[in-house]
Structure formats: C-alpha cells, structure tokens
Amino acid sequence: MNNVLITGAGRGIGLEFARRFADAGAHVHATVRDLARADGLRALGASATIHTCDVTSDAHVGALADLLGDTPIDILINNAGILLGRGETFDTLDIADLEETLRVNTVAPVRVTKALAGNVARSQRKLIVNISSRMGSIGEASGNNYSYRTSKAALNMAMKILSNDLKGRGVTAIVVHPGWVQTDMGGPSASLTVGQSVDGLMKVIDKVRLRDTGSFINHDGSRIPW
Numbered sequence: 001m002n003n004v005l006i007t008g009a010g011r012g013i014g015l016e017f018a019r020r021f022a023d024a025g026a027h028v029h030a031t032v033r034d035l036a037r038a039d040g041l042r043a044l045g046a047s048a049t050i051h052t053c054d055v056t057s058d059a060h061v062g063a064l065a066d067l068l069g070d071t072p073i074d075i076l077i078n079n080a081g082i083l084l085g086r087g088e089t090f091d092t093l094d095i096a097d098l099e100e101t102l103r104v105n106t107v108a109p110v111r112v113t114k115a116l117a118g119n120v121a122r123s124q125r126k127l128i129v130n131i132s133s134r135m136g137s138i139g140e141a142s143g144n145n146y147s148y149r150t151s152k153a154a155l156n157m158a159m160k161i162l163s164n165d166l167k168g169r170g171v172t173a174i175v176v177h178p179g180w181v182q183t184d185m186g187g188p189s190a191s192l193t194v195g196q197s198v199d200g201l202m203k204v205i206d207k208v209r210l211r212d213t214g215s216f217i218n219h220d221g222s223r224i225p226w
C-alpha cells in the first residue's frame with residue numbers, strides 16, 4: 001500500500017487528492033491547521049491519518065517528521081498555499097502580503113520537503129509533487145499579483161534545484177499547475193471543478209517517472225515554460 005502525505009488537505013484540491021488516493025487504496029497522511037475543520041478527512045475513516053500542521057512552523061513540521069519516523073512516504077504533495085492581495089498592482093502591493101505569501105508558498109514547501117525527503121527516498125514510488133501555478137511562469141508573466149506570482153516562481157526554482165539534488169537518490173520532484181479551479185482560492189467562476197483538475201493531476205502523477213524530474217507540468221500533461 002502506498003503512503004501519501006498531503007499538506008493543506010482539509011479543503012479544496014488537497015481534500016480531493018486525499019479522497020482519490022484513499023479510494024485507490026493508499027494510506028493518506030493528511031495535514032490540516034485546524035482539526036475542527038477536518039470533517040471531509042474524517043469521512044475517509046481508517047484510510048487517513050490526520051495531522052495538525054501549520055507548514056510555516058518549524059516546530060509543527062519537525063513534530064510531524066518525528067511522528068512519522070522511518071515511515072516511507074511514496075508521494076509527498078506540497079499543496080498548502082495562499083493567495084493574498086488578489087490582483088494587486090505595484091501601487092497596491094502590500095509588502096507584508098508579499099512576505100507572508102513567500103513564507104507559505106515558497107519557504108514552507110522547502111521546509112516540508114527537507115524534513116521528509118528521507119521518508120520519500122526510502123519509499124517505493126519516491127515522488128514529490130508541488131502544487132505550483134502557471135502564474136509562476138516567468139516566460140508567460142503578464143498581469144499583476146506580485147506576491148502570488150513571485151512565490152510560485154521561487155517555488156519552481158527551489159524545486160528545480162532540489163530535483164537535481166535528489167535525483168541520485170531515485171527521487172522524482174515535479175511542479176504542477178492544477179488549472180484555474182473552483183475552490184475557495186479559485187472562486188466559483190473558475191474553469192475547472194476540483195474533480196476535473198484532480199482527474200488530470202492523478203494521470204500526471206501516475207505517468208511521471210525519474211526521467212521527468214524537474215518538469216513543470218500542466219494538469220492536462222502538457223509542459224509549461226519556466
């Protein structure tokens with residue numbers, strides 16, 4: 001049985017991943033910030049272990065790593081993320097939003113991956129999936145959203161370097177774009193339901209191999225320019 005660890009799994013794309021992997025027979029280690037808002041995960045019964053973890057906290061992530069000990073993690077999904085200052089322009093950009101967004105979207109996935117890379121390396125599947133965004137593509141950059149775009153571009157860079165460092169241990173690390181998705185973050189006008197997005201991402205995850213490490217992959221399997 002595969003062990004899958006998903007951050008920010010209490011709602012949105014993370015919760016849908018938890019459901020899909022549980023349905024597929026995996027054991028899901030799901031992290032939430034607030035156990036009072038984990039009903040969707042509790043419905044998964046014995047298929048899911050729910051952990052409390054704010055990914056910006058060294059203490060929380062360290063405690064999670066200690067609790068897991070030598071447990072192999074086949075697939076680590078760095079999913080937790082925020083979008084602050086929606087549509088912010090240079091004039092409206094609040095530096096505090098930029099700092100907080102970098103803490104959650106960039107620094108935290110690196111923290112979690114550093115803490116759990118050994119667990120991934122001792123698993124069968126050895127896969128790290130980072131939920132990034134097309135908005136982090138420098139090649140396609142247009143529009144505003146300084147904080148979010150910058151955080152995802154920096155995440156992409158960190159994971160590109162990390163993919164080189166972990167390749168020798170047989171670990172594949174990719175960044176993916178889930179599409180514009182109907183979640184609290186994406187809003188109701190988004191073009192994809194959570195189910196449609198995760199359908200595509202599950203196919204990407206199924207197909208990806210070590211030769212693909214360091215790729216930026218869309219939910220439909222196509223490549224996205226850096």
Ligand SMILES: NC(=O)c1ccc[n+]([C@@H]2O[C@H](COP(=O)([O-])OP(=O)(O)OC[C@H]3O[C@@H](n4cnc5c(N)ncnc54)[C@H](OP(=O)(O)O)[C@@H]3O)[C@@H](O)[C@H]2O)c1
Nearest residue numbers: 008012013033054055079080081133180181183184185186
């Ligand atoms: N929706 C889209 O259109 C879209 C497009 C491109 C990329 N993405 C990316 O997809 C990922 C999931 O987004 P979503 O659409 O599912 O958003 P969402 O519904 O807003 O969910 C965000 C999740 O991240 C968690 N989170 C936020 N800050 C955290 C922290 N400090 N520690 C731990 N967990 C934290 C939230 O937990 P709480 O419930 O505790 O707040 C929640 O579970 C994000 O990385 C996002 O950037 C989304």
